[in-house]
Amino acid sequence: MLFNSLDFVFFFVIVTFLYYVLPFKSRWFLLLAASCYFYMAFVPIYILILGFTIIVDYLAGIYIEKSIGKKRKLLLICSLVANIGILAVFKYYNFINDNISFLATSIHLKNNIPYLNMLLPIGLSFHTFQAMSYTIEVYRGKQKAEKHFGIYSLYVMFYPQLVAGPIERPQNILPQMHIKHQFSYANMAEGLKQMAWGFFKKLVVADRLSIYVDTVYPNPELHNGSTVALSSIFFAIQIYCDFSGYSDIAIGAARTMGFDLMTNFKRPYFAKSISEFWGRWHISLSTWFRDYLYIPLGGNRVKVSRRFLNLFIVFIVSGLWHGASYNFIIWGALHGIYQIIGLLIKPFVSAFEGKLPKLGAKTFNLFKGVFIFIIVTFAWIFFRANNLSDAYLMIKNLKTLGQMPFLGNGVNQLGHCFIAITLLFIIEYFMEFKPEIKLMDNKYIAVRYASVLGLLFIILIFGVFNGGQFIYFQF
Amino acid sequence: MEKINLKRFFKNLLIFTALLVAADRIIGYALEKAYFSLKAGQFAQTTYTLDKAAPDILVFGSSRALHHYSSSILSDKLHKSIYNAGSDGQFLPYYCAAQEVILQRKIPKIIILDVNIWELGPNDSKYIKLASLLPYVSEHPILKKYTAEISDYENIKFISKTYPYNSTLLISAYDHLFSNKLPSDDRGYFPLVRTIPKQQFEHYREQQRIYNEKRAKQKIKIDMNAVDYYRAFLQRCEDLKIKTYVIISPTILKEPKTKEKILLKIIAEEYPNVTFLDYSSDATYNNHYKLFADEFHLNDTGAKKFSEELADKIK
Structure with missing residues (x-):
């Protein structure tokens, strides 16, 4: 959904109204559902990619916090590999393949690696970087792992900044998601x-x-x-x-x-x-x-x-x-x-x-x-x-x-x-x-x-x- | 505290909305007055086309129609009244809309439809440019189906009185101030008196060569919606038995036989009352840069020569 569309105006008014009408306990769910709807207005199926990174990083956060030494580092690496791996497949695969083809042609070889014919998920680099900052901060001990799966999902998916930032840090946004925001003029x-x-x-x-x-x-x-x-x-x-x-x-x-x-x-x-x-x-x-x-x-x-x-x-x-x-x-x-x-x-x-x-x-x-x-x-x-x-x-x-x-x-x-x-x-x-x-x-x-x-x-x-x-x- | 905040917010929101509606009415009214009081220029011409024009011969098309068909020559030679309804930067959806509105008022004897070679190519701006019809929707509700092409919520946007005049203020002001300095209006025809410099022409020829090479490698999609508009335009002429000429008017360089150009001809030939004329490969005009004002338009000399030739053909 584009910000510069009437769809967004209706969406914004409804979500903001419901946000203040609903009891505090349900607000995270409202915002998460609204964010899913907002994201799925582009290419619905790509919500699965987002879901995958959310699950990986949520679990990584919890286990990194519990672990020490090499295991802690290994878990961070696994989380980063998963995130960067998705970026690599969707964003850089064809580019790398192009370069392989160029090199192969220059030495008279044929590159038979197939190209991927799919659209880049919208805002992929933004939410991937936001997700990565969470696991890195947990690894560094500067952020406690988020136990509430819904709140963590909302951290990655919060609709205003989901597709083009700002790329938030967990220390700033996660605590705000646990606070009841009173209506303020x-x-x-x-x-x-x-x-x-x-x-x-x-x-x-x-x-x-x-x-x-x-x-x-x-x-x-x-x-x-x-x-x-x-x-x-x-x-x-x-x-x-x-x-x-x-x-x-x-x-x-x-x-x-x-x-x-x-x-x-x-x-x-x-x-x-x-x-x-x-x-x-x-x-x-x-x-x-x-x-x-x-x-x-x-x-x-x-x-x-x-x-x-x-x-x-x-x-x-x-x-x-x-x-x-x-x-x-x-x-x-x-x-x-x-x-x-x-x-x-x-x-x-x-x-x-x-x-x-x-x-x-x-x-x-x-x-x-x-x-x-x-x-x-x-x-x-x-x-x-x-x-x-x-x-x-x-x-x-x-x-x-x-x-x-x-x-x-x-x-x-x-x-x-x-x-x-x-x-x-x-x-x-x-x-x-x-x-x-x-x-x-x-x-x-x-x-x-x-x-x-x-x-x-x-x-x-x-x-x-x-x-x-x-x-x-x-x- | 939250209740006080809410009360204050809704009170201020109410006041603000009231002011917004009032300002919208006042500004919309002022813009409407400024728009419809224009005596010359593109807006005034559109108003005349949609509200008054009722000639024997009607010319439709983009700026190439506007600058290529001398109304006085065609009228004198064919002994019929004429109006050139060409409009800058427009495409088939606009010609179709203008045609439908005019045909409700008067059925002309002849219609000339000047088409661009890129008319059926992919280009979303051809629908966005239908926004120039927005000021006329209240007077001609039939136009709503055309303006609905601009976006999904066009009808909701009409709640605002200012919105139909979006992006018109600057041109209205300019035309009010300077329209007396524009070349005199000859029943819609707008002559261009300059001539493209030779150096500019040669530079364009080189640019176009590179462009055509690049284009030949691309897979151009046909805009099927534009094809539907083209057929609708010709069908209306057919139904009302109006003699129709679909014309690709002269171009400064010989245009390649593109998929879009071929399709324009094939479709036109499906209608018995339609004659298709292609001047884009005519050696009388191609490369004769002195007949052109710029890369895309004949100058007044070129337009008069072309209009004479066309009138002889139509006679």
Whole structure:
């Protein structure tokens, strides 16, 4: 079920209403049943995969807690193998097979391993990572094993964040599932406002920009450099609004029932360095990789060359997490390289900044922000292009940057895109630099009502109501 | 505490809903006024097509129809009144809807249906673009079956008075401000006066070569729903004995014989009153870039030449 559908509006109203009407003891069951229904609205049969990982990790958690020494480690490995195994089969099998075929052909052999012809279960990487964080935390002794099978299932399946995160940690969400959440006006109002903001990002910005992006990216041979540049900038903003919009709706929907999910985005395009960008972008995944891959690899407590290698590995894996193709690997590798260069030049940049006058420092900050946006956008080309040759063609076409870009159907298409981007920029600028100016949380009721109504009517007047699904569902 | 919270929530929800409904009515009314008071531009043309047009000859199609059929030439040569109901970015479902509405008012003597070569190919946007009919549903309830193609809950969305005017504000404002600067409207025909530069044409030829090579390797699915619309359009013409011309108008490059193009011809030939004319491989136009405004449309010179030629054929 898509958040940007009327089905979801009905679903949300009914589930939230029942949540508060039902006695506390039955709430977990309601949320679990609702989450199953939500998930099965995509491809029903895939609930079995989810069921399998839930049973494996539930049992693993209990037995890991009871065990010590090698047995404890073995149980963790079994759980991780089961989770990664499912990911490998559904997400990476065909990719690996492709590579085997390529290697076999290059030495004049034939690869007879059959391909799997099935859809990737929606949100597989998200709930698998959430499930893995549970068993790892139990293994580390930082989380008690959950004995209530229903509550554990709900931890993996909680519908707001089931298919596209935020990827929660058990320490944050599991205790909340044992608490009776009283109806709170503040939670309800705050949650609904955050959902409205998420809908604005998705319907007004992301889905509007996607019309242009989806015209250009499938046929790069038909477009000049200006069009490639414009569509890539649009995609950079589209993917941010699509994904962070989803997170806002998820966090808001959970908040209406009293649950606090972790923040997933903090206006990443205001970042002035690549490391700051990653501190603001998909925070739940970045911290997952930090805690479960980067630090176990040695983190910052190793010599510099090893630290750089660790960083690079993390970003390659992050690329692979997004998808089984060389496009995503290159996207990850580019970010790895950006990070390493960023760390190498950091002392020089800081020294240079220290010598600048106040105005110069502000200008330099602006330059850094624009530069980060440009290099991040360049990497997005690999992320969005259908394959490597399309990405290459798009970058090659950048030579013709001076030509007139493709205008779509003129005022209608590009005009709406620019209105959407301008509105987004103005609102996010105030959120970032003038947080004291609060319209939707203003002390005057008239301002609060007017701003919420204003946001809803911007969505109604400028939104795209027949846009596609969220980009990150495919991961 | 929970009861107080609940009471407060429902009280505020009630006030908010009342304000929302009131604002929806006011904004919807303002947008409706802005939309239907337009004198020129695409919206005004759609309004004229659906509410008033009643000529002897009707031209249906996308922007290629709009820019390719000179109403004055066809009207003068054929001694009949004409209206060009071509609409930017539209496909068969829209032509079908417009045809059904107009036929309730007047049965024309001739219908020209300009089809794109990609008309029957897979493309969901052809249904989403039916949203341009939303402002007319209250006046023409027959359109509901077409707008139902947009999404599952279109009829519920009509509760809002603002929704039918979604995405219209910007164009309404633009047309109110600048429509007097648009080329004069010749019974729907919208002439394009520019000419594609040679360099742009050659670049397009190269792009198209790569695209056609790529396309030849792909398995293109036929959109059977679009086929149904195509048949419904032609069947209505057949039932009312309207002489109909299905035309693929001139293209800047010779178009390959695709599955969709062949099917357009085969289906058209099933109807005795329908004549199928394909100019997409006509050497008079292919590669003659000076007759084109851009990669997809004839300019005014090209359109007039084509309209003269077509009128002679129809006579």
